Amino acid sequence: MDAFTTHTGVAAPLKRSAVDTDQIIPAVYLKRVTKTGFEDALFANWRPDPEFVLNQPAYAGASILVAGPDFGTGSSREHAVWALRDYGFKVVLSTKFADIFRGNSGKQGLLTGVVSEADLEAIWALLDAHPGIAMTVDLDAREARVGGSDGAAPLLTVPFDIDDYTRWRLLEGLDDIGLTLRSEDKIAQFEARREAWRPRTLPVP
Amino acid sequence: MTTNDITPPSPIPEHPRTLAEKVWDDHLVVKGENGEPDLIYIDLHLVHEVTSPQAFDGLRAEGRPVRRLDLTIATEDHNTPTLDIDKPIADLTSRTQIETLRRNAEEFGVRLHSLGDKEQGIVHVVGPQLGLTMPGITVVCGDSHTSTHGAFGAMAFGIGTSEVEHVLATQTLPLKPFKTMAITVEGVLKPGVTAKDIILAVIAKIGTNGGQGYVLEFRGSAVRALSMEGRMTMCNMSIEAGARAGMVAPDETTFAYLKGRPHAPQGQDWDDAVAYWRTLPSDEGAVYDAEVFLDANELEPFVTWGTNPGQGVSLSDVVPDPESFADPNERAAAERALEYMDLTAGTPLKDVTVDAVFMGSCTNSRIEDLRAFASIIEGRTKAEGVRVMVVPGSARVRLEAEAEGLDKVFQDFGAEWRFAGCSMCLGMNPDQLAPGERCASTSNRNFEGRQGKGGRTHLVSPLVAAATAVLGRLASPADLEAADLVAAGPAAADRVDEQSGGAR
Numbered sequence: 001m002d003a004f005t006t007h008t009g010v011a012a013p014l015k016r017s018a019v020d021t022d023q024i025i026p027a028v029y030l031k032r033v034t035k036t037g038f039e040d041a042l043f044a045n046w047r048p049d050p051e052f053v054l055n056q057p058a059y060a061g062a063s064i065l066v067a068g069p070d071f072g073t074g075s076s077r078e079h080a081v082w083a084l085r086d087y088g089f090k091v092v093l094s095t096k097f098a099d100i101f102r103g104n105s106g107k108q109g110l111l112t113g114v115v116s117e118a119d120l121e122a123i124w125a126l127l128d129a130h131p132g133i134a135m136t137v138d139l140d141a142r143e144a145r146v147g148g149s150d151g152a153a154p155l156l157t158v159p160f161d162i163d164d165y166t167r168w169r170l171l172e173g174l175d176d177i178g179l180t181l182r183s184e185d186k187i188a189q190f191e192a193r194r195e196a197w198r199p200r201t202l203p204v205p
Numbered sequence: 206m207t208t209n210d211i212t213p214p215s216p217i218p219e220h221p222r223t224l225a226e227k228v229w230d231d232h233l234v235v236k237g238e239n240g241e242p243d244l245i246y247i248d249l250h251l252v253h254e255v256t257s258p259q260a261f262d263g264l265r266a267e268g269r270p271v272r273r274l275d276l277t278i279a280t281e282d283h284n285t286p287t288l289d290i291d292k293p294i295a296d297l298t299s300r301t302q303i304e305t306l307r308r309n310a311e312e313f314g315v316r317l318h319s320l321g322d323k324e325q326g327i328v329h330v331v332g333p334q335l336g337l338t339m340p341g342i343t344v345v346c347g348d349s350h351t352s353t354h355g356a357f358g359a360m361a362f363g364i365g366t367s368e369v370e371h372v373l374a375t376q377t378l379p380l381k382p383f384k385t386m387a388i389t390v391e392g393v394l395k396p397g398v399t400a401k402d403i404i405l406a407v408i409a410k411i412g413t414n415g416g417q418g419y420v421l422e423f424r425g426s427a428v429r430a431l432s433m434e435g436r437m438t439m440c441n442m443s444i445e446a447g448a449r450a451g452m453v454a455p456d457e458t459t460f461a462y463l464k465g466r467p468h469a470p471q472g473q474d475w476d477d478a479v480a481y482w483r484t485l486p487s488d489e490g491a492v493y494d495a496e497v498f499l500d501a502n503e504l505e506p507f508v509t510w511g512t513n514p515g516q517g518v519s520l521s522d523v524v525p526d527p528e529s530f531a532d533p534n535e536r537a538a539a540e541r542a543l544e545y546m547d548l549t550a551g552t553p554l555k556d557v558t559v560d561a562v563f564m565g566s567c568t569n570s571r572i573e574d575l576r577a578f579a580s581i582i583e584g585r586t587k588a589e590g591v592r593v594m595v596v597p598g599s600a601r602v603r604l605e606a607e608a609e610g611l612d613k614v615f616q617d618f619g620a621e622w623r624f625a626g627c628s629m630c631l632g633m634n635p636d637q638l639a640p641g642e643r644c645a646s647t648s649n650r651n652f653e654g655r656q657g658k659g660g661r662t663h664l665v666s667p668l669v670a671a672a673t674a675v676l677g678r679l680a681s682p683a684d685l686e687a688a689d690l691v692a693a694g695p696a697a698a699d700r701v702d703e704q705s706g707g708a709r
Contacts, residue, residue, distance in 0.1 A: 033258035035263045179379075184375075186235050187376065191246075195477065200468070201276060201468070
């Protein structure tokens with residue numbers, strides 16, 4: 001998992017509330033045997049609609065999603081995060097996330113930042129006024145800036161919430177496995193004293 | 206100060222520990238602090254085709270290898286057909302999952318027993334029969350019935366796909382300690398009553414959530430008297446009580462089962478292992494977080510009437526009246542279950558006729574289970590119109606059964622003798638019930654649609670399954686004897702009555 005410090009990219013407004021994981025990725029896509037390649041499955045039921053925000057040319061290549069409240073409710077499927085990530089999203093901002101979705105996101109390197117209702121409305125207003133404008137999400141400073149990536153002053157700077165532990169993991173680029181592998185010396189020490197009688201599948205007798 | 210004052214502090218007495226605590230402590234890689242989980246070492250990782258594809262894909266994406274190929278073994282079971290195993294698998298999803306496992310095993314170097322291999326079979330049958338499952342180890346698999354391996358005094362539990370990837374990459378899991386529950390079963394089982402009946406009675410007693418957060422330890426004279434197969438049946442269904450795992454302390458029965466198996470320790474290793482294994486049983490005075498008692502003497506063959514494994518009663522009982530449940534949720538669940546099962550309250554369970562009998566699954570498909578089934582049906586013919594499927598748990602069990610001539614017994618009876626796999630336990634392969642069909646099944650889950658959309662499942666032991674296959678209605682072996690007597694005429698019945706001192 002790549003370390004996350006600051007990300008700048010096109011922000012797309014998703015003006016819907018309670019976007020559940022079935023809407024993020026319908027169940028029919030869960031039969032796949034891969035953990036990547038879910039970009040086509042993201043919001044699959046909405047994508048055929050030419051009016052859908054991600055189909056508008058201004059938001060092509062969007063990597064920051066600014067969504068309504070209660071994002072990621074419903075089924076615990078990790079695929080919802082995979083689909084957002086594979087599509088190219090690095091950040092989702094909302095006023096409220098479902099717990100399981102948020103937990104899954106942190107483990108997969110997708111930043112979920114909580115902003116206030118007033119700030120969400122303010123961001124949406126600026127994205128509407130300047131379709132395709134870039135945002136910068138600064139995890140170190142825990143703030144999101146609209147515009148300003150070209151050196152000019154940002155049009156808006158808002159704070160976002162993220163818990164210290166998840167922030168640390170994202171800054172370090174640690175997924176669950178990466179986190180465990182920080183104790184690799186201890187694992188190796190344990191293995192060195194593991195008794196000879198314990199099972200081994202190889203060699204095949 | 207005299208020298209007498211400098212006596213060394215007496216060693217702090219180690220607090221008495223349970224079997225589960227001992228195994229946990231001996232696998233502690235990092236002790237978690239401030240509410241963080243412990244990092245636990247995994248001795249054995251079993252892999253199958255359904256829950257592993259994304260785990261391997263995750264490794265690939267991060268460029269990570271499998272840390273311990275020598276602690277990892279894979280087999281194909283959930284999707285495998287039990288007929289025409291030499292032909293391509295018809296169902297596309299099933300075929301893709303199996304082909305993906307084969308590719309992943311090849312790419313990462315994981316030992317795999319594919320369909321057609323003599324060690325292929327249900328993952329929870331394969332581990333023990335190879336001697337890989339042993340006391341005092343930790344076992345995981347992306348399958349809830351991993352609890353089966355606890356029968357050896359191992360700590361064994363099911364995990365999700367992300368955890369499968371975690372174990373493949375690190376051979377460890379971050380885990381919070383489980384609570385412990387002692388399930389003590391004292392007494393002697395009546396003839397015809399088996400491990401399956403004990404565990405169904407346990408689940409009916411504590412409920413499908415009663416074990417949540419716990420490791421169950423099955424103990425008491427009735428458990429000690431069980432074979433390893435019986436103990437595996439009990440531990441297998443711990444998950445149906447919501448428990449994380451089930452365990453039985455290792456003893457001479459365990460050692461005798463293991464000795465000489467392909468992967469069992471040998472020579473000095475065996476002696477070292479047994480010496481350690483003897484230290485594993487729970488200490489005198491060890492404290493459990495919860496305790497449950499069951500009287501083995503009172504147990505009867507058990508059967509489920511509803512759509513969760515906790516909805517069970519003695520086979521000689523009647524279908525319960527939903528009104529008899531005080532808890533409104535249980536009452537509503539019972540009403541829904543009776544509707545789905547098409548049963549009427551008050552009906553004797555022995556009057557319920559079946560369309561199918563399934564003898565198999567990781568709960569009851571080992572050689573001892575097949576022998577038990579065969580012992581009842583031998584020399585008989587199945588009830589007309591009842592479809593009887595016998596599915597061995599592994600290719601090796603199939604070979605063993607054939608060497609003993611059991612296949613002939615099954616076929617003469619009119620049963621279908623199939624190849625190994627999970628089969629109709631969950632119907633991921635073509636072995637399914639048709640809508641509305643009723644089945645007496647030796648498997649572990651009677652959920653709606655589990656064995657096929659609209660299918661109705663009654664969970665039973667192999668002995669009850671066999672007697673049911675003969676009579677075409679839910680029955681115990683004792684009912685079979687009674688039916689024989691009726692068929693032989695009243696005189697015969699009188700004769701036996703006299704012989705048994707009228708105790709019938």
